[in-house]
């Protein structure tokens with residue numbers, strides 16, 4: 001059973017009259033074989049051009065939706081811990097100047113746990129980041145190698161230590177249901193991870209997505225993915241262990257100590273407004289769904305000519321809106337609150 005917390009941020013009016021802001025940084029050091037995100041490996045990146053483009057986009061969103069305050073900011077990717085901290089600082093300052101940040105605004109950045117990136121944590125904290133989400137992915141070196149990750153377990157744990165010194169709130173990701181992973185293997189790994197004592201963990205099952213290197217490896221018979229029955233047993237074990245540890249699920253893959261849930265995640269699940277900027281980012285605000293261009297060669301001229309990188313900006317069909325509100329609302333353990341049903345069905 002998923003937990004239904006009674007005293008936590010679930011009861012806060014998060015995001016009411018507020019706007020969550022998602023900023024996508026599309027670059028990575030290498031492409032992981034399971035990844036179908038909009039992420040690219042480049043030898044050289046013109047950081048100033050990217051900063052200008054993202055600021056154009058922020059200003060466009062402000063023109064469209066000025067009468068709100070920013071309730072959370074999430075730097076996702078790609079690997080936003082590769083962004084120079086001055087870019088992060090400039091974007092946060094611009095959001096503050098345009099809209100203002102609500103009190104206690106949660107500002108999260110996704111980070112890879114390499115030594116190069118963890119050396120930037122102090123500067124990222126000074127830039128305004130107050131929550132970090134660390135991509136540990138596994139506590140087993142062979143599995144990290146299989147997942148195509150560049151860091152070792154030792155490097156990952158060193159980055160976790162550094163992160164906890166610099167950020168009040170730290171989360172980390174693990175990927176389970178890896179090929180051949182037994183229940184007892186995962187039990188031992190998750191038990192060790194719980195022992196680190198962070199207030200939030202994201203636990204994802206490995207899925208094989210079309211267009212990834214893993215999808216072609218599976219077609220070639222190089223490995224067999226975990227089957228559904230084993231996946232279900234691993235999921236049930238995960239829920240039991242996390243509930244016992246006091247970090248119940250508040251969404252399919254996200255677990256937190258009550259009060260430590262990601263406010264930004266909750267905005268999505270509560271079907272509240274968010275602006276998404278940067279290549280490929282989705283947004284949903286004022287009854288319209290937006291998507292930015294994915295390809296940077298397309299997005300730069302678009303940004304320059306139009307002052308933003310929008311590829312799509314569509315009014316949501318009424319039925320589509322109703323269906324999404326209800327299905328998203330039902331997908332998280334608190335469910336759709338009774339008083340929210342009339343609005344969902346309007």
Ligand code: SF4
Pocket residue numbers: 027028029030031032035036037039077078079112
């Ligand atoms: S670091 Fe993250 S975004 Fe980049 S390729 Fe790997 S999984 Fe994808």
